[in-house]
Amino acid sequence: MAFDLVLSGATIVDPSLRKNEKGDIGIRNGKIAGISDRLDAGAHRTIDVTGKFLTPGWIDLHAHVYAGATTFGIKADALCLATGVTTIVDAGSPGWTNLRGFLEYIIEPSRTEVLTFVHISSIGLLNSMRGEMEDIKNAAPEHTARVISMWPQHCVGVKVRQGAFQVGNHGVEPLRRAVEAAEMADTRVMVHIDKGVALPSILDLLRPGDVVTHCYQGKGDHILGNDDRVIPEVYEARNRGVFFDLGHGAGSFHYGIAKRAVELGFLSDVISTDLHVYSLKSPVYSLPETASKLLNMGLEFEEIVRQTTVNPARVLNRTNDIGTLRTGSVADIAVFDLDDGDFNFTDAHGREESGRKMITPHLTVRKGDVYYPDDLKDEVEETERRAEEMVGITGVPYGTIREIRKVQ
Numbered sequence: 001m002a003f004d005l006v007l008s009g010a011t012i013v014d015p016s017l018r019k020n021e022k023g024d025i026g027i028r029n030g031k032i033a034g035i036s037d038r039l040d041a042g043a044h045r046t047i048d049v050t051g052k053f054l055t056p057g058w059i060d061l062h063a064h065v066y067a068g069a070t071t072f073g074i075k076a077d078a079l080c081l082a083t084g085v086t087t088i089v090d091a092g093s094p095g096w097t098n099l100r101g102f103l104e105y106i107i108e109p110s111r112t113e114v115l116t117f118v119h120i121s122s123i124g125l126l127n128s129m130r131g132e133m134e135d136i137k138n139a140a141p142e143h144t145a146r147v148i149s150m151w152p153q154h155c156v157g158v159k160v161r162q163g164a165f166q167v168g169n170h171g172v173e174p175l176r177r178a179v180e181a182a183e184m185a186d187t188r189v190m191v192h193i194d195k196g197v198a199l200p201s202i203l204d205l206l207r208p209g210d211v212v213t214h215c216y217q218g219k220g221d222h223i224l225g226n227d228d229r230v231i232p233e234v235y236e237a238r239n240r241g242v243f244f245d246l247g248h249g250a251g252s253f254h255y256g257i258a259k260r261a262v263e264l265g266f267l268s269d270v271i272s273t274d275l276h277v278y279s280l281k282s283p284v285y286s287l288p289e290t291a292s293k294l295l296n297m298g299l300e301f302e303e304i305v306r307q308t309t310v311n312p313a314r315v316l317n318r319t320n321d322i323g324t325l326r327t328g329s330v331a332d333i334a335v336f337d338l339d340d341g342d343f344n345f346t347d348a349h350g351r352e353e354s355g356r357k358m359i360t361p362h363l364t365v366r367k368g369d370v371y372y373p374d375d376l377k378d379e380v381e382e383t384e385r386r387a388e389e390m391v392g393i394t395g396v397p398y399g400t401i402r403e404i405r406k407v408q
């Protein structure tokens with residue numbers, strides 16, 4: 001037999017190959033072994049996916065999956081495989097102190113490929129009720145660089161959060177130290193933008209290849225100026241190669257900002273979830289649901305796929321092996337239905353929008369293995385139960401944590 005598995009008849013959408021047409025895809029030994037309008041050679045197993053949309057496996061560039069060790073972390077493995085996500089990147093849950101545990105307890109046992117940014121805070125993002133950079137002594141460039149250099153196959157950069165809540169009165173000093181660590185380890189920085197630190201002062205420090213996350217956040221110090229246009233510093237950063245990531249989360253996607261940005265032609269480079277304990281059940285749910293919000297705002301499906309496959313692969317410098325269906329690359333594939341109907345969506349500020357389209361996961365192939373959402377239902381329910389448990393322990397859902405912060 002020429003193939004272990006053939007998926008036949010779907011519309012194949014792969015921006016990395018400039019492909020958007022019906023065809024078959026063949027898999028052998030966990031790798032893509034053939035892609036053509038029709039594969040006639042024999043296969044051990046053929047799955048007919050006529051009428052569906054087949055893309056490279058999706059890459060979620062921003063999530064929090066250090067379950068059991070941080071208040072934010074969700075058990076993400078089954079949820080990923082149930083929703084077309086084959087690579088998930090933790091946006092800095094571990095710091096250098098607890099990175100070894102992340103490698104051993106999260107990365108090693110996961111079926112999904114898990115990567116991570118290492119937080120410039122030595123303790124990582126342990127606790128949602130405290131700002132990790134209020135005490136600048138937590139920022140440790142040399143140690144951070146050292147662990148990234150020890151595990152470069154898993155560690156993809158340095159994370160820092162630059163809102164007043166996280167940094168206290170240290171301004172951009174945490175970012176300065178994150179860039180210092182990234183220089184030492186020859187890697188990139190992902191910076192969370194927020195309220196209380198001027199955006200131009202953040203962008204000023206970023207180098208080509210660095211990532212701004214929460215690009216459509218509306219908490220304050222966002223990408224729009226008083227004239228309701230994208231501020232020039234944002235365009236300057238994009239022009240010199242800084243990436244803009246969506247990072248929805250529980251507080252960082254504002255329909256008003258996103259719609260205005262799309263209207264002005266300022267599209268994110270990457271759509272990501274910022275899935276964590278407080279965003280999982282609402283308003284994020286999954287990467288396909290997050291992407292559906294953008295689809296309903298008028299983005300083409302091909303653009304959605306670009307921002308969930310080849311673009312995050314470019315950010316990670318991995319275009320050779322992920323985010324593509326090129327022959328020889330790892331057999332990570334997502335198959336979706338594009339459903340029509342009446343759907344309701346909510347941003348991170350409680351604003352509701354209705355839409356006519358929903359990207360619904362049909363199956364996921366990870367390293368050649370096939371997963372259907374129904375087969376993962378129990379595991380996904382366990383993920384939700386654990387998230388609710390942590391919400392219960394912290395006492396309040398995320399939105400009200402902000403109120404608590406005010407009185408502290």
Ligand SMILES: [Zn+2]
Pocket residue numbers: 062063064091247249274
């Ligand atoms: Zn995050």
